[in-house]
Amino acid sequence: MLDLFVRAWGVAASWQPALAHADGRLDADAVLAAVASARAAGSPVMVLGTSFVFVHLLDDLAARVPAPDLRLPPGSALMQTGGFKGRTREVAADELRARLAATFGLSPARVVAEYGMTELSSQLYEGSLAGRGIHGHYLAPPWMRVDAVDPVTLLPLPRGDVGLARIIDLANVDSAVVVQTADRVRVTADGIELLGRAPGAPPRGCSLAVDEALSGRAEG
Amino acid sequence: MSDAARLARVRRVIAAGARIADPMDALGVEARARLPAASGLSTQGVELALGEHLEVAPSDEALRALLASCGEAPRCHLVLSANVCTAPLRALALAAATAPSVAVRPSRRDPVVADLLVRALQDDAQARAAPLEIEKVAEVAPGGGDELHVYGSDETIAAFRRRAVGTQRGGAVVLRGHGTGIGVALIEADAEVERVAAALARDVVPFDQQGCLSPRFALVAGGPARAETFAAALAAHLGALGQRVPRGPLDEAQRAALAAWADTFRAVGEVDVGEHHLVAVDGAPRALLLPPAARAVCVAAAEPADVARLLVAYAPHVAATGVAGLPTAALGPTPRASAEPALDAVEGTLARALRSIAPRARWSPLGSMQRPALDGPVDLRTVRETI
Numbered sequence: 001m002l003d004l005f006v007r008a009w010g011v012a013a014s015w016q017p018a019l020a021h022a023d024g025r026l027d028a029d030a031v032l033a034a035v036a037s038a039r040a041a042g043s044p045v046m047v048l049g050t051s052f053v054f055v056h057l058l059d060d061l062a063a064r065v066p067a068p069d070l071r072l073p074p075g076s077a078l079m080q081t082g083g084f085k086g087r088t089r090e091v092a093a094d095e096l097r098a099r100l101a102a103t104f105g106l107s108p109a110r111v112v113a114e115y116g117m118t119e120l121s122s123q124l125y126e127g128s129l130a131g132r133g134i135h136g137h138y139l140a141p142p143w144m145r146v147d148a149v150d151p152v153t154l155l156p157l158p159r160g161d162v163g164l165a166r167i168i169d170l171a172n173v174d175s176a177v178v179v180q181t182a183d184r185v186r187v188t189a190d191g192i193e194l195l196g197r198a199p200g201a202p203p204r205g206c207s208l209a210v211d212e213a214l215s216g217r218a219e220g
Numbered sequence: 221m222s223d224a225a226r227l228a229r230v231r232r233v234i235a236a237g238a239r240i241a242d243p244m245d246a247l248g249v250e251a252r253a254r255l256p257a258a259s260g261l262s263t264q265g266v267e268l269a270l271g272e273h274l275e276v277a278p279s280d281e282a283l284r285a286l287l288a289s290c291g292e293a294p295r296c297h298l299v300l301s302a303n304v305c306t307a308p309l310r311a312l313a314l315a316a317a318t319a320p321s322v323a324v325r326p327s328r329r330d331p332v333v334a335d336l337l338v339r340a341l342q343d344d345a346q347a348r349a350a351p352l353e354i355e356k357v358a359e360v361a362p363g364g365g366d367e368l369h370v371y372g373s374d375e376t377i378a379a380f381r382r383r384a385v386g387t388q389r390g391g392a393v394v395l396r397g398h399g400t401g402i403g404v405a406l407i408e409a410d411a412e413v414e415r416v417a418a419a420l421a422r423d424v425v426p427f428d429q430q431g432c433l434s435p436r437f438a439l440v441a442g443g444p445a446r447a448e449t450f451a452a453a454l455a456a457h458l459g460a461l462g463q464r465v466p467r468g469p470l471d472e473a474q475r476a477a478l479a480a481w482a483d484t485f486r487a488v489g490e491v492d493v494g495e496h497h498l499v500a501v502d503g504a505p506r507a508l509l510l511p512p513a514a515r516a517v518c519v520a521a522a523e524p525a526d527v528a529r530l531l532v533a534y535a536p537h538v539a540a541t542g543v544a545g546l547p548t549a550a551l552g553p554t555p556r557a558s559a560e561p562a563l564d565a566v567e568g569t570l571a572r573a574l575r576s577i578a579p580r581a582r583w584s585p586l587g588s589m590q591r592p593a594l595d596g597p598v599d600l601r602t603v604r605e606t607i
Contacts, residue, residue: 151476154483180483199473205430206303206371206599207513208400208537210477 026053028060028068035070035104044075047104050082055091058099071105077129078104081114093136108135115194119179120144121171124192137191143170148187151198154180162186164198225350226287229316232347234594236340237309238276240333243267247336256468258330259305261428264465266305273426274306275313278594289596290317291394291604293367297360298322299380301372302329304431310598311371311398312337312354318367321353325360364391367604374399384607396604398597401432401539402510403589404531404581405517406570407450408545409441416544417453419587420517423542424497425461426590428468429513432599433540433582433589436511439522439530439570441545444503447521448490451501454517455492462496467515477512484509485518505530527573538578539599542586543571 026049038045049057061068072078078100093113101108109128115138116123122144127133140146147156148163157163165185168178184195200211242248248270255266278286296319300308308326312334315322326334334356341347341354362368362384370380377397384393405420407413423435438454440447470478478498482491485500492499498516502508505520508530522530531538546566566572574581580601582592592598 152472152479154479176487180480182480198476200477205427205513206301206307206398206400206432207430207434207436208402208432208510208534209373210481210510210512212373212400213510213534213537 026057026060028057028064031057032068032070035072038076039071039073042073044073044077046076047072047078049078049080051080051091051096052082054080054100055096058103061103070103076104076106077110077112078106079112079114079125081116097135113138115192117179117181119172119175120167120169121173122169127191133191137188137193139191144168146185146187146192148185149180160186160188162195165192223287225320226290226292226317227283229320229347229350229352230283230286230313232341232344232350232352233309233313233316233337234276234278236312236337236344236347237274239340240309240336241270241274241276243271247340251332251336254332255305255330258332259302259468260430261305261468262466265426265428265468268426268465269304269306273590274309275592275594276309282593282595285593285595286313287317290314291367293319293394294365295319295321295323295363296367296369297357297362298324299360299368299370299372299376300325300327300331300334301376302327303371304427305330305333306427307371307431307598308334308337310594311369312341313594314396314597315367315369316352316354318369320351323355323357323360325357362393364393367394367396369396369398371398381607392606394604395607396597396602398599398602399432400537401599401601402437402534402537403431403433403435403540403542404534404538404574404578405435405438405586405589406541406543406545406574407438407440407586408543408569408571411545413446413450414453416586417450418457419544419585420454420542421457421461422587423589424458424515424517425465429515431590433592434513435540435542435589436513436516436518437508437531437534438517438519439527439574440519441523441570442521444521447503447519448501451490451492451499451519454519455494455497455499458497458499458515458517459494462494462515467496470514474512474514478514478516481509481511481516508534510534522570524568524570524573527570528577531574532577535577538574538581539601540589540592541571541574541578541581541583542589543583544586545569546571 097108097111101111112126112129114123114125122141124138124140126135127139128135133139145168147166148161149156149166151164162184165181165183182198184198186193186195239245239247240251251270252266256263296315298311298315300311324334324338338354338356368384370377377399381395407416420435420438440450482493482498485491489500489502496515499519501519503521508518508520511518582600
């Protein structure tokens with residue numbers, strides 16, 4: 001999707017294939033070169049990536065002496081998205097934001113998180129980049145609504161209660177307009193708080209568990 | 221070691237199981253008191269498990285097959301999981317067939333039947349004379365030449381494999397891992413719907429679907445209307461059985477999983493939510509979604525040509541198949557061995573289509589999926605490997 005925007009807007013962009021190793025990890029040297037180029041040009045840039053890729057990048061850079069210079073030009077920002085589902089390592093959101101801000105020379109307000117999924121046409125973002133909202137609270141566009149629903153009854157819950165996110169996305173013109181997720185959220189006047197994925201029912205006996213089947217971990 | 225000696229040991233394990241099955245025996249009384257909390261089954265579910273599904277009267281033919289399925293070792297180390305509550309009997313029978321000395325690590329979550337079997341065998345003079353020496357251990361420590369039987373998730377088995385490699389004392393160990401699985405019910409075009417629905421309900425209720433033989437999917441040949449008729453009949457029979465044998469209590473995560481699964485199916489088909497069951501039917505399935513293991517069944521219309529497409533993702537997990545509507549001779553009295561060539565001979569059936577993608581599943585007539593002969597591992601996908 002992002003490459004469509006890049007083409008439509010005619011902006012300069014470094015796309016993942018240019019910055020990634022064959023195994024999908026970012027090529028830290030390529031990132032350093034791209035940042036240096038942006039700094040030399042003096043134009044603000046937007047860095048987009050998944051949380052897990054950024055963690056690997058930070059780990060790679062932390063091992064280097066002297067510490068490489070990844071400061072972005074003034075006016076730049078960084079967007080991170082995605083969680084750590086199925087990964088072996090998790091980093092707290094606040095810690096990751098702080099490390100990204102320090103590494104790229106940004107104020108924490110210029111590091112913004114996004115929440116979306118393949119099934120949606122629209123996304124939610126933290127509002128700090130637009131000068132509103134607080135970190136950890138995601139804002140939906142006017143054509144999207146998020147309700148927290150009770151996991152058992154699937155009925156909407158009062159504001160402030162924790163439940164599963166049910167998302168109405170009017171931009172889903174050619175697909176389901178309502179998407180019921182297994183993500184736990186709290187909906188308040190400040191936005192949507194993401195609280196992680198609802199744990200599946202624990203395995204019982206030797207029957208194949210639903211999560212086990214979906215993850216493909218089980219082998220006959 | 222002679223087969224007679226091995227058989228004598230197995231028979232002592234079965235005798236111990238018979239004490240647990242007997243509601244008048246002290247062990248039977250204790251099992252019925254402890255199992256509802258440990259197993260998650262209702263008291264009626266526990267009675268059904270102990271009274272009708274504990275394998276205490278195997279045929280000689282089945283026992284010969286059991287011996288043939290086992291190796292021989294000086295000592296067998298047994299790691300049990302919170303499997304179906306009756307599973308330790310078969311596990312111990314296999315271990316006793318393998319070795320005169322057995323070390324048992326019971327499940328921490330549901331140790332009841334394993335505890336009672338060990339106690340019964342330690343008190344049994346005939347078992348000691350067999351000789352069958354059995355002890356309960358906190359951790360297993362296999363030595364060279366021993367067998368290690370591990371029951372649990374595939375991750376658990378892999379963990380024991382990793383732990384055992386290179387750490388066992390004095391040489392190679394034979395590992396036999398018994399992982400997780402699912403059952404699939406096949407209702408062929410010639411099956412009589414009402415009778416078969418009753419049979420499938422009898423396979424769903426025992427153990428509340430906690431076992432790897434429990435049917436979770438039911439594929440119905442003959443079109444969407446027939447699948448819907450079958451699902452309605454199944455729901456009615458599950459409802460009636462549920463009144464006699466209620467499902468065990470569900471925790472919030474299980475209730476949430478059932479709610480999510482049911483809601484998903486409302487988008488594509490019909491759902492019957494009973495007090496103790498859940499049946500969903502999809503007349504034109506594009507994909508199958510595994511129901512939670514809590515007396516929930518996904519009924520789907522399917523023709524033989526659809527089977528591979530619908531079940532390919534689940535095929536490695538299919539441990540048991542129950543079939544209705546094939547000639548009786550195709551299954552025979554002991555489904556495990558005699559059915560397989562006959563199944564291959566019946567062309568144009570759901571059974572033949574599934575067998576081509578799940579060749580190691582255990583086959584039986586519907587209504588008998590939860591009553592496998594004591595003829596070896598319940599899950600025929602298990603393999604013995606030397607590590």
